[in-house]
Amino acid sequence: MLITEVNIVFKAGDGGDGKVSFYKYRRGPDGGNGEKGGSIYISPTTDIYALSPFSRTKKIEAENGKGGMSNTKNGKAGKDLEIKLPVGTIITDKESGEVFEITADFKRFLFCKRGEGGRGNYEFRSGANTTPKFAEKGQAGQKRSLHLNLKLIADYGLIGFPNAGKSSLLKELTSATPKVASYPFTTLEPNLGELNGQIIADIPGLIQGASQGKGLGIKFLKHIEKVSLLLHCLSCEEKEPQKAYQTIRKELENYNPNLLKLPEIILLTKADLRSKAEINSYLKALKGLKKEVLPVSIYDWESLEKLRALFFKHESLSE
Template sequence: MSNFVDYVKIHCQSGHGGAGSAHLRREKYIPKGGPDGGDGGRGGHVIMKGNAHEWTLLPLRYTRHIKAERGENGGKNQLTGADGKDIIIEVPIGTIARNEDGKILGEILHDGEEVVLMHGGKGGLGNEHFKSSTNQTPRYAQPGMPGEEGFITFELKILADVGLVGFPNAGKSTLLASVSAAKPKIADYAFTTLTPNLGIVSYRDHKSFVMADIPGIIEGAAEGKGLGHRFLRHIERNSILLFLIPADADNHYHEFEILENELRKYNPDLLHKDFIVSVSKADLLDDELKKEIAAEFPEKYKPLFFSSITGEGLPELKDAIWKRLHG
């Protein structure tokens, strides 16, 4: 079973507010003691909090219900009830929370960032608030307000500077392994990468950027074929996209068009991202074949050639990525 979980659905409930007190003072030497009921405490919130040390929603996978504490009732002597304890749900950076209607309740982009997903119910007012010239001894107080309740979906979208886009066996995992310390699984069969892998790529002058090797796309991914949306949702959060077309593809430009079309069908806004087209496994090509492949592409999509095995073209590829990120 994979340790990477990027989608969970949990039934959540914030705490009810405590009831206000309707207490009347009845002390031996105070014959006309008035209302002294305190307010009820606020119910606990349900809060989502970013944790940079978490990279998966796995800790939440088997959580079915989350319920915050209710507020305590008010007491005599104008004693306010304690607020209910908030429930903190720690999630990785890049997590989005949605309600049952699909509305986004909040998203986490920074470590320590907090978003209140469900507010606790307000505590009721005690009877001291209802004293008036015509009603010196009100014998009623407000009940606490109910908390919120419903299912919340947590969805993780990988945050990275560069997202690798390509068919299975395009060489994405090999590239990540060759330019970073990441150790993705690499083998000669489809869908080697079943979960996203992140690697920090070192650049000149001690600079670096984050590269994401994301599960390979296939034609029809936007309709859910293959790994479908599980792949595509992570593309949305990458700053730029690096398309990888393997040198041994039958039709290089057509393969790029298929990839581009899958992104368009899933979310047309993805095509507004800056991207680089590259041809991997360039060690299989001589100069003449490289010219023929480059000629297949329009001028604005001219590919960069590289080989993760020999290192050919990797410095130039890093330069192009850095320029797009910071140019």
């Protein structure tokens, strides 16, 4: 599943404590130094699934440094951690309020600073105090409580009435696993999937009056404002396909007239429910719209191949 939002704590390793210790027979100090902990670095990745491992964990910690030992032996340094975050991630430090955005040209960045090791009592010997009975504590590694929010800019947007088969198509075309059910408003939050490096967004169904706040649709229209292609899903179950199509277009227009300027194709969904002749009469009824119309069915492999081919054509045209 694509994870786009997590709360997590990143913590750099603490430094090891210095040791208080004395040579057995000569009475001088021999406590070694603690070593530094590991720092946490962040860097960008194009893997949009990179937040997924964080959904099962609350804290990511770099190794602590080990404490000093007798015989002036120092501890062992903790290993640094490098965390790759998907391009488009907005990191908010919940305590300081600082915000970082992972862009494609983001350079590897020291994000949580290690704690330095403490000095052992050997380091504190002097003429005035030949037997120091103290050592330094290691410093704490930096800890940050974070909110990570991946804002993907979708390339394709699936829109249409509730129950039109939008989520079913996303499921067939990508590895996303959205909920699909035979009732309206199954999808309550946008689902995202990836096909050939392109992001497809499936948003909750729109209904008449959506632009005035009816149903769930309106607050999700912002996710499709920047797509390069709208996939307008129109079910073969619609009795008046032209009218159904225009209802959705009107809602888009009321929300933001620019949405009407986006390239759009009509997917005549659930084509398996109708005969060839019926599909042809649908195509005829939609001809006046002067839009590309593709009958598709999740049960017809060939129709899905045609849809994939259409995506690839669109991609190569927009490159």
